[in-house]
Amino acid sequence: xxxxxxxxxxxxxxxxxxxxxxxxxxxxxxxxxxxxxxxxxxxxxxxxxxxxxxxxxxxxxxxxxxxxxxxxxxxxxxxxxxxxxxxxxxxxxxxxxxxxxxxxxxxxxxxxxxxxxxxxxxxxxxxxxxxxxxx
Amino acid sequence: xxxxxxxxxxxxxxxxxxxxxxxxxxxxxxxxxxxxxxxxxxxxxxxxxxxxxxxxxxxxxxxxxxxxxxxxxxxxxxxxxxxxxxxxxxxxxxxxxxxxxxxxxxxxxxxxxxxxxxxxxxxxxxxxxxxxxxx
Numbered sequence: 557x558x559x560x561x562x563x564x565x566x567x568x569x570x571x572x573x574x575x576x577x578x579x580x581x582x583x584x585x586x587x588x589x590x591x592x593x594x595x596x597x598x599x600x601x602x603x604x605x606x607x608x609x610x611x612x613x614x615x616x617x618x619x620x621x622x623x624x625x626x627x628x629x630x631x632x633x634x635x636x637x638x639x640x641x642x643x644x645x646x647x648x649x650x651x652x653x654x655x656x657x658x659x660x661x662x663x664x665x666x667x668x669x670x671x672x673x674x675x676x677x678x679x680x681x682x683x684x685x686x687x688x689x690x691x
Numbered sequence: 692x693x694x695x696x697x698x699x700x701x702x703x704x705x706x707x708x709x710x711x712x713x714x715x716x717x718x719x720x721x722x723x724x725x726x727x728x729x730x731x732x733x734x735x736x737x738x739x740x741x742x743x744x745x746x747x748x749x750x751x752x753x754x755x756x757x758x759x760x761x762x763x764x765x766x767x768x769x770x771x772x773x774x775x776x777x778x779x780x781x782x783x784x785x786x787x788x789x790x791x792x793x794x795x796x797x798x799x800x801x802x803x804x805x806x807x808x809x810x811x812x813x814x815x816x817x818x819x820x821x822x823x824x825x826x
Contacts, residue, residue, distance in 0.1 A: 561720040563742025564699060567771060569815055577815040583788040584814060585696040585773075585781060606773060607698025608743050613815065632816030633768040636702060638741060646720060653718040679719060680704055680712040680748070681767030 559646040561638050565687050566603070566610040568635040570626045574602050574615035586611065599623050612637075635673075635683040643670050643688035650674070662688070694781040696773050700822050701738070701745040703770040705761045709737050709750035721746065734758050747772075770808075770818040778805050778823035785809070797823070 571577040578588055586604040593600050598621035602613040614634060616624035626634055640646045643662050651657060656675035665671035665687060674684040706712040713723055721739040728735050733756035737748040749769060751759035761769055775781045778797050786792060791810035800806035800822060809819040 559720060561741055564702070564744050567699070567702070569817060571815045580813060580815055583785060583790050584809065584819065585694060585775065585784075606696055609699050630816065632811065632818075633771070636768070640720065649720070650718060655718050674719065676767065678715055680706045680715055681765065682704060683767075684719065 559640050559642045559649060561640055563639050564609045565637040565639040565685075566612045567633065568612045568614055568637065568685075570614050570616075570623045570631055570634040572615065572627055572631060574600055574613045577613050577615075578602055578604075581611065581613075593617065597621065597623075635685050637671075637685035637687050640686050640688055643672060643686050646686055647672055650678075654678075662686075694775050694777045694784060696775055698774050699744045700772040700774040700820075701747045702768060703747045703749055703772065703820075705749050705751075705758045705766055705769040707750065707762055707766060709735055709748045712748050712750075713737055713739075716746065716748075728752065732756065732758075770820050772806075772820035772822050775821050775823055778807060778821050781821055782807055785813075789813075 581604055586606065589603045589605045591602040598616060598618040600615045600617055604611040614623045616627065647657060655678045658673040658675050662670035662672045669687050669690055671685055671687045676683050716739055721741065724738045724740045726737040733751060733753040735750045735752055739746040749758045751762065782792060790813045793808040793810050797805035797807045804822050804825055806820055806822045811818050
């Protein structure tokens, strides 16, 4: 199975207060494109475009959110999402190469796209997300 | 002064062993474009293209490297570099908005470009680098 990594889709940044973080990034030359409540993940997200990518601010909306748990240790960069052309081919290819996946099969991410996470152990300490655009 | 953020130029990823990390990212669908020894920063860097951006693996070559100090605490994402069209305008504009800069004036980065760093305090915990391409 072959696949291609197309681009960095977004960088996930965990923040305790998305409104304050938005103000900070506006001072840095960014602007808000959209914001969403993602009930399944218990986060509020704010997307700021940059080139072909986005920054994604992630504010937890419940203590049980994985982002809330992350913020107990630190704030800042949480994950890197890359767009791939074929997520199932990517997962099969990676599995064959010994890459440790956190998802057995693709699951539905925030915008309705199929996503899957790679264990940081297989990506030099980076929590890497794979995403395939909707067909 | 006005300026524009053009794109994510690269993501800096601190690793104890760039060769092992390269093998890991090759299994994830990335490939090496170039590698450099940056004597002034006491790091070895490996660049892997992804869309309009790059991953930059950073391996320290001396214990006094800032990357070596970072790795004492953790590995993984270290900084995000964004390309701007006018670094001096960007710094002036940010300073006027109360953004805390780590560099008073632009300095020369790895590829001969002018760069400057923003304090993570002003970017939701993210170490942000500004870069202007060579004229």
